[in-house]
Each structure stands twice: as C-alpha cells, then as structure tokens.
Amino acid sequence: MxxxxxxxxxxxxxxxxxxxxxxxxxxxxxxxxxxxxxxxxxxxxxxxxxxxxxxxxxxxxxxxxxxxxxxxxxxxxxxxxxxxxxxxxxxxxxxxxxxGAMPEREPHPACFEGLLVLLEALEGEHWAEVYVRWELAFLAELGFGLDLTACAAGGDNDQLAYVSPRSGRAVSLSAGIPYKEKLLPLPGFLVGRGEGGRSAVGEGLELTGFFLERHLFHPHDKPLPSARQRLAQRFDRSGGAPETTSIT
The missing domain is CATH 2.40.50.140 (Nucleic acid-binding proteins)
Structure with missing residues (x-):
C-alpha cells in the first residue's frame, strides 16, 4: 500500500x-x-x-x-x-x-485547507483574530458549529454579546444581562463589531476553548492540549468555565 x-x-x-x-x-x-x-x-x-x-x-x-x-x-x-x-x-x-481532536485517517480536506490559511495568516497583523476564527471553523467542520447569527432568547440581533454554553447559540446584551455570570462572552469581532485586540481575542479563546474541550476532548477523557492552554494564558483569559444556563 x-x-x-x-x-x-x-x-x-x-x-x-x-x-x-x-x-x-x-x-x-x-x-x-x-x-x-x-x-x-x-x-x-x-x-x-x-x-x-x-x-x-x-x-x-x-x-x-x-x-x-x-x-x-x-x-x-x-x-x-x-x-x-x-x-x-x-x-x-x-x-x-x-x-488531539481529529479522528485518525478520516479525510477532512476543509480542516487541511483551514490550517494552511491559518499558518499563512500568522505573519499578518490580525493573526490572533484569525486563530479564533480558525477554531470556530474547526469545530464546525467536525460537527459542532456555533450559531452566532441570532439571539437564542429572541433579543436584538444587533447587540449579540454572549453565547450560551448549553446550546452554543448567541444571546443579545439585553436578554443575557440576568444570566451574564453563566454565559460566555462573545467578542465583537466575531459578529462584525470591532477589529479585535488582545482582550477580545482572550474572550474568543475562552469561547472556543470551552466548546473544544466539551465536544472534542472531554468525551475522550482528555484535557485541552497544554500548548492550547498556554496560548490562552498569553491573552489573560484563564478563568474557569461558566455554569450551564437555561437559555436554549
């Protein structure tokens, strides 16, 4: 062979x-x-x-x-x-x-192409924001995409500010305020607001890291790779995962 x-x-x-x-x-x-x-x-x-x-x-x-x-x-x-x-x-x-996350010997051409795009982008100005977007695309390709297009609770879609850790759906600022301690922050650059920056990238890494661990690593009794944890620590977003919320 x-x-x-x-x-x-x-x-x-x-x-x-x-x-x-x-x-x-x-x-x-x-x-x-x-x-x-x-x-x-x-x-x-x-x-x-x-x-x-x-x-x-x-x-x-x-x-x-x-x-x-x-x-x-x-x-x-x-x-x-x-x-x-x-x-x-x-x-x-x-x-x-x-x-750590990809199944062995299972073709995923989109994952390969996405990794090449990320590696090329590492020399660019907004490489860190591209990295967060790459993890979102990686989750989607493996069947665990997030819905960041509309508020899960029926709020204003122009002010999406959180993500429900239970459903992976976006939540507006007004609808999420009562639950903000239980929700994941949604950085504006992922929904067309702002260019990012270190704080926003830290929020993005917290968001994608939560779902990477839940869907791709925890089911196999593995933590997030140490290299991924070290990257998140560089952007000062090392807090614990939030509790699940009743927002669908």
Missing amino acids: KWDDEAVVLSVRPHGEAATIVQLLTRQHGRHAGLVRGGQGARQRGVYQAGNRVVASWSGRLPEHLGTLECELECSYAARVLDDSDRLAALSAAAAVCE
Whole structure:
C-alpha cells in the first residue's frame, strides 16, 4: 500500500535510537502517522518540525499498519515566526488541537485547507483574530458549529454579546444581562463589531476553548492540549468555565 499527499507536520516523537514517529494532517488522508527512519538525524530534523508543509509519501504492507513516511519540505511556517513567541505559540496550539481532536485517517480536506490559511495568516497583523476564527471553523467542520447569527432568547440581533454554553447559540446584551455570570462572552469581532485586540481575542479563546474541550476532548477523557492552554494564558483569559444556563 502506498500514497502521496500534501501534508502539514503536527508532531514528532523519538522512536528507538534513530527513528521518529511523525503525525501529519494530510489533505486526502486526514490525520495520519508514520515511521521516519533516521528522523532524529541532523539532515532530517529540519524537515520534520511542527507546522512545516511537506509532500508526504507513505507506504505500508497493509492499510492499518503504521507504515513508513518520507517527506519533502515545501514551506517552514515555524521559521517565519520564530522570533515572535505569541505567533509561535499559536502555531503550536493549532498543531496540538488538530492532533488531539481529529479522528485518525478520516479525510477532512476543509480542516487541511483551514490550517494552511491559518499558518499563512500568522505573519499578518490580525493573526490572533484569525486563530479564533480558525477554531470556530474547526469545530464546525467536525460537527459542532456555533450559531452566532441570532439571539437564542429572541433579543436584538444587533447587540449579540454572549453565547450560551448549553446550546452554543448567541444571546443579545439585553436578554443575557440576568444570566451574564453563566454565559460566555462573545467578542465583537466575531459578529462584525470591532477589529479585535488582545482582550477580545482572550474572550474568543475562552469561547472556543470551552466548546473544544466539551465536544472534542472531554468525551475522550482528555484535557485541552497544554500548548492550547498556554496560548490562552498569553491573552489573560484563564478563568474557569461558566455554569450551564437555561437559555436554549
């Protein structure tokens, strides 16, 4: 069995004295692992770094086997943001979320394309806001999209300010005030108000992190990846999750 595909490196772990096990997000084969012989050598270490875009060749005797990988480097996104610890933390968080949440060997081309868009955006001015939008799109692609288009309680849709942790639906400012301690804040840049900023990004990371953990990690008895938790801490939104609310 053999295939060739575009891929992004998600993680690299030593295996034995010289080899590594590499996790990839591929365009057509989903999250897929493989053994890289000699992967710990100096010549190959530069290829197998989280965030690198590669052309991957996988081969195995049977489809369910781990198999072996050979990759050719196309672009090193980590090298582009190496001097910015915040952007590098976002890259690490995205790779960890993909590795921890995506089902193995299940094709999700939209997730692959979305990750490429995020990696390209890390050099831009509004990269942090793009990261929050990427997590929202990631949730939607895996079947857990949020509804941020209308107030769940029938309030004014022009003043959406909260999200119900119970339903994942937006709540207006007026309808949400009595329940504000139990609701998640909805940053304005996600509904067309304002350009973002560190505080708003922190709110966005709290919002997406809550639903990532609930729908994709907690069901498998896993916490949010530590890299994702560290990214949230950089934006000063490390409070606990709210209680569920009666708003539908």
